[in-house]
Amino acid sequence: MVNARLERIRRLAIWVLLAAQLVAFSFLLPNFLTAGNLGNVIVNSAGLAIVAAAMTFVIILGCIDVSVGSMLGVLAWLTGWLTTTQDMPVVAVLGIVVATGALMGSLNGSIVAKGRMTAIIATLGMLFVWRSVLYGLWGGRDLFAPPLVPWLGGMRIGVVPVVGLIALAVFAVLASVAKRRRFGRDIYAVGNDRQAARLNGIPVDRRIIGAFALLGALVGLAAVMQMARVGVVQAFTGRDFELGVIAAVLIGGTSITGGRGSLSGTLGGVLFVAVLQNGIVLSGVPPLWNGVALGAFVLIAVGSDVLLERRSGQEVPA
């Protein structure tokens, strides 16, 4: 009873915060509440949203993937290279990039599951590896690609950006997997207790690899979307991308220790982060405050989670 209420409060908190933020910015910033601006917010954060959705699974597992930024860079380069030199149709490019992302992700997952390595260490290693690979590929010359199809970039139907709809669809599918499919249930179980999950016949290693592969695939989708929108790959493309993704998931209420969290929370977290960054830009505050605000909210989210758990008077397994 205490718990059910606690759970509800936690789930509601992010939406209350988001609403408060929207109201505050609407009053304070004259250019905020316009279809154009809000559309931009969505176009700019669609990639973050898609990757955060899959990252939610990985964090619920009790893992983390800090290499998604470097992966995004490499996959964006791959997208640019395929479109400029290979002259492929968009669908083929999309297929290849997503499949490559899935492979890169399952490599991370395999290191974690089979190599029995802590996820943060394994993926930190891969962060450097992929970044170096990108430096090598980039070779001192920025790669410019002709604009891909507009629907993966800034195109809108009426006032609604297409990429926003794509992100929403990804959330809907993953939320359904989390709640209604065995894969989702297994992810929660593994995050709660790996040993118990194994003793229940859950193929723990396969689930870990699967979740990382899904994340990689969606990083691929985000990379194609980024190229469609920006059209250029530089050495630092995707740098610090992982920080925004992880921050959004944590602010959305998913527990960094695993076992708890939801896709709807992450959606709230993504919107909150995106609106926050937009608000900071519009208000003319120096962008370095971006990081301060983001950091503060991560601390608040994780801190309040710890406090609430402690107050419920229960033993929380470490």
Add this chain to the structure above:
Amino acid sequence: MEAHDRAEPLLRLRGVSKRFGHTQALTGVDLEVHPGEVVAVLGENGAGKSTLMKVLAGVHQPDAGELTFAGAPYAPHSPADANERGIVMVHQEPTFLPHLTVLQNLFAGRELTGRLGGIRWRAMHGEAVELFARVGLDEALLDRRMGTLSLGEQQLILIARAFHHDAKLLILDEPTSILTATETERLFALVERWLQHGAVLYITHRSRELEQVADRAIVLRDGRRVGALVVEGDIEDDVVRLMSGRDLEVLASVATRSSTVAEEDVALRIRGLAVPGVLDNVSLELRRGEVLGLYGLVGAGRTEIALSLLGELPPSGGDVELMGEPYVPSTMAHAVACGLAYVPEDRKAMGIFPYLSVRENLSAAELGRRSGPLSIIDRAAERRLAQRYIEELGVKTASMDDRITTLSGGSQQKVILARWLATDPKVLILDEPTRGIDVTTKAEIHRLIAGLAEEGLAVLLISSELPELLALSDRVVVLREGRVELELDGDVIEEETVLRAALGSDLVGGTRTASSPASSEPAAEEGTPDEHR
């Protein structure tokens, strides 16, 4: 007790209350402890024993009540503060610094230092040797890393640490639940020494132990003190009555069940099962409708038999037949599909999913049997399943959507049992199914096990609690050091026979032969793998 002790208790509690959210954990509890006595605190799970002890140990602060310790008001704000005042608690699962040596653990936070802050290892070592001599521990332990010791040794060292800190009151929270018989004896000997300079508060579920160590006992129920008794003679009935609030025939009702076992109906046949260094040529047969008890000291290989059947501990030899078909252990999923079910001994670490609901915990294994990771979960069917087992097993929960950790330990165990019953198993392996569970729920689980066997299920019961094992089992197999030592059949199985076989030449009332170099030989429970946890 001498008269002046009575006049001045070491510890006095008056009307101590504590509330967590909506739960009133303690209501107006009174307690007095005099120097040199052992006071047991009894109660079912959730009765408030642990909360009371944590108040004394400075973990929780009481909402109301008056505490005096050694003649002065006592209000510790942290465990360190409580230690400072002379109260030390040794928790159920020992807490320490596993990668440091025993010596470093003994002095952690209180290292002897020289003038420049350098640590005086030699002086500390000398002091520790003296301490170990005093408490009867082997000084060779001092250089071992704490994490490499057995649970029993760890606990003894934590008590020695309390000695060293000159504590006056020692709180032991179910210390023997993880100990073997030999370790328990050593613990009691140490408690005996402790009483020369302090008192002990002792939480336990085991009435036999109570008779062995305690002078007095108080009984808690629902956070209130409902009774006190002097430990004299056979007090088991009184204790059970006070703890549960009703009269109970715990085991008798189970023991009288009719045992009609079809001889031909072998559900599980193990022949020559071997796991290097763990199991050696183990053979046994389990029939449908039978409860086969598996007894042995910790490390004798009981759990390992279960784990190797499940594929968690791959056997190097032997054949297994399951329902007449050859069975090769590979993965847990395969084992479940073949009709094996395993309720693990460590509910917290291997059983429950703490952040998931009762419903999700209950359906976890059953869901696993449906093929395909993307198959849809039929939530209506899941709810029906949960509802059915919650009612059938009497799981006490406000809602099936509450987190499992809101339930008492007994109800959690019922959920785990239900999880496996839901898979419709052919062979059910229960590993310490009633460990750390209150008397009432224990009796319910006993009846449940007996009922399941009656319905034709084959049950392999692993239990360290001999009365329970004997009352429930049709036959008993005793393991020692990975080998089948004895197989017993029949209506009357003597406790002593079983114990003797389990202990081997190790001890048991003077039967040890003078020629066996018992002191140099590690006891059966040490060294052998119990490392799967």
